[in-house]
Amino acid sequence: MKSGSARSTTSRVRVAAAAAVALAMGTAGLTALTGTASAAADGVAVQYRTSATGATADQAEPWLKVRNTGDSALQLSTVKVRYYFKADSAGAAYRFACSWAVKGCSNITATFGTLATPTATADRYLDIGFTAGAGSLAPGADTGDMQLRFHRSDWQQLNQSDDYSFSPSRTSYADWSKITAQVSGSTVWGTAPEGNDPTDPPTDPPTDPPTGGQSLFDDFDYTGSGDPRISANGWNVRSNSGGPGVPGATWSPENVTFASSGGNSVMNLRTSTAGTAESTKQTEVLTKAMKFRNGTYAARVRFSDAPVSGPDGDHLVQTFFTINDLKAPMADDYAEYDFEYLPNGGWGEPSNILYTTSWETYNPDPWQAVNQHTESRQSHAGWHDLVLTIDNSSIKYYVDGRLFGTHDTAYLPERPMSINFNQWLIDLAGQTSTTPRAYDEQVDYVLHVKDQVLTPAQVTAKVSAFRTAGTTFEDTVPAG
Ligand SMILES: [Ca+2]
Ligand SMILES: [Ca+2]
Numbered sequence: 494m495k496s497g498s499a500r501s502t503t504s505r506v507r508v509a510a511a512a513a514v515a516l517a518m519g520t521a522g523l524t525a526l527t528g529t530a531s532a533a534a535d536g537v538a539v540q541y542r543t544s545a546t547g548a549t550a551d552q553a554e555p556w557l558k559v560r561n562t563g564d565s566a567l568q569l570s571t572v573k574v575r576y577y578f579k580a581d582s583a584g585a586a587y588r589f590a591c592s593w594a595v596k597g598c599s600n601i602t603a604t605f606g607t608l609a610t611p612t613a614t615a616d617r618y619l620d621i622g623f624t625a626g627a628g629s630l631a632p633g634a635d636t637g638d639m640q641l642r643f644h645r646s647d648w649q650q651l652n653q654s655d656d657y658s659f660s661p662s663r664t665s666y667a668d669w670s671k672i673t674a675q676v677s678g679s680t681v682w683g684t685a686p687e688g689n690d691p692t693d694p695p696t697d698p699p700t701d702p703p704t705g706g707q708s709l710f711d712d713f714d715y716t717g718s719g720d721p722r723i724s725a726n727g728w729n730v731r732s733n734s735g736g737p738g739v740p741g742a743t744w745s746p747e748n749v750t751f752a753s754s755g756g757n758s759v760m761n762l763r764t765s766t767a768g769t770a771e772s773t774k775q776t777e778v779l780t781k782a783m784k785f786r787n788g789t790y791a792a793r794v795r796f797s798d799a800p801v802s803g804p805d806g807d808h809l810v811q812t813f814f815t816i817n818d819l820k821a822p823m824a825d826d827y828a829e830y831d832f833e834y835l836p837n838g839g840w841g842e843p844s845n846i847l848y849t850t851s852w853e854t855y856n857p858d859p860w861q862a863v864n865q866h867t868e869s870r871q872s873h874a875g876w877h878d879l880v881l882t883i884d885n886s887s888i889k890y891y892v893d894g895r896l897f898g899t900h901d902t903a904y905l906p907e908r909p910m911s912i913n914f915n916q917w918l919i920d921l922a923g924q925t926s927t928t929p930r931a932y933d934e935q936v937d938y939v940l941h942v943k944d945q946v947l948t949p950a951q952v953t954a955k956v957s958a959f960r961t962a963g964t965t966f967e968d969t970v971p972a973g
């Protein structure tokens with residue numbers, strides 16, 4: 494099988510120039526991290542107080558502060574805070590107001606909604622969000638006072654004694670877990686009313702009904718690239734020559750290694766060069782079977798911006814992707830879905846860029862690509878939770894729980910695919926030195942769930958369940 498062969502130096506220049514979809518990204522690196530000690534755990538805490546303590550009141554006054562408990566800067570525009578309450582009647586309508594806020598009332602957004610699973614103390618919610626103008630929070634910093642209020646639109650008294658998030662005893666700021674917070678769609682703080690947690694099963698079933706949750710999970714717990722269990726578990730550590738990458742380069746199984754980190758095993762793909770084709774060793778690990786089509790694909794991958802040794806600057810591609818074989822130029826039953834990180838640019842890009850690309854097909858010569866892509870021009874060094882979902886209505890890419898791109902039905906797969914990780918060099922033009930250097934891409938786990946669209950939070954829960962059960966590998970996906 495030739496994998497990743499859809500590339501040429503000219504290809505991506507044209508693709509990038511087409512700029513089908515551009516998505517500006519904020520600071521990445523969010524929650525939904527599991528199991529690895531080296532993870533930079535990000536999160537927020539919500540503090541609450543109220544100055545309207547009566548069982549009934551003209552207005553509810555949830556005053557809030559949001560604090561960044563993570564260890565990197567947090568864009569407030571990625572944060573949503575949810576206050577839960579019980580409406581005074583099914584038809585009651587409410588209005589929000591901001592009295593004063595350190596971050597500026599004009600930078601605070603508010604949305605009322607109805608809960609999917611009403612409880613005795615909650616059938617509505619108020620979502621507080623932030624515009625880009627609210628800026629970011631440094632680690633440990635908080636938003637300062639947000640003096641918020643809401644009232645019935647008819648200005649009748651509201652009963653707040655039956656409201657889930659209300660507490661009359663909270664007259665000074667303190668952490669309050671009955672208000673929840675999400676960062677980029679993942680809940681990082683608080684406890685929702687029963688049945689309303691984002692990890693509860695979605696009310697809308699996937700387009701394709703579940704077929705028993707057949708799945709592939711591998712925590713990459715191996716002793717080395719020669720471990721016979723790697724092949725037994727369906728993986729090929731590539732040694733055969735060919736594209737993509739520098740012509741004449743080799744694919745090096747011995748550069749695929751495994752290391753334990755805090756009791757968790759991580760696969761390392763090391764790509765090295767000394768500036769010549771003969772010295773260039775690329776790495777790839779892929780499933781032998783092409784049996785994966787609709788469903789959810791997830792992996793925890795560590796991209797790097799700098800070499801582990803030697804001079805920097807090579808036009809490197811660090812990937813997680815699915816692909817099948819092109820049976821003829823422009824054959825429409827070709828399929829490929831990529832996460833591709835270029836830490837030093839390439840394909841005409843001057844600096845780091847992350848692409849997600851969905852392929853209908855291509856013509857190798859003369860080059861013609863039929864695809865749709867989303868890109869983000871910023872560093873993605875470090876660990877990232879990558880999720881790809883495919884059903885019969887769309888293709889979605891998530892990075893760290895945040896929707897990165899949605900691609901159209903024209904790019905849906907017609908046939909099953911393999912699952913691949915590789916790291917390779919577009920060319921040798923990024924760093925012309927002959928001093929040896931090496932770059933690492935690491936993979937913590939891979940998960941595929943056939944015919945089910947999982948949320949990033951459900952992916953995290955599924956991986957946690959495998960680990961709790963002591964399962965480091967399982968493959969119940971039937972042959973394609
Ligand atoms: Ca109420
Ligand atoms: Ca692992």
Ligand SMILES: [Ca+2]
Pocket residue numbers: 824825826827828852853854904905906907
């Ligand atoms: Ca296709």
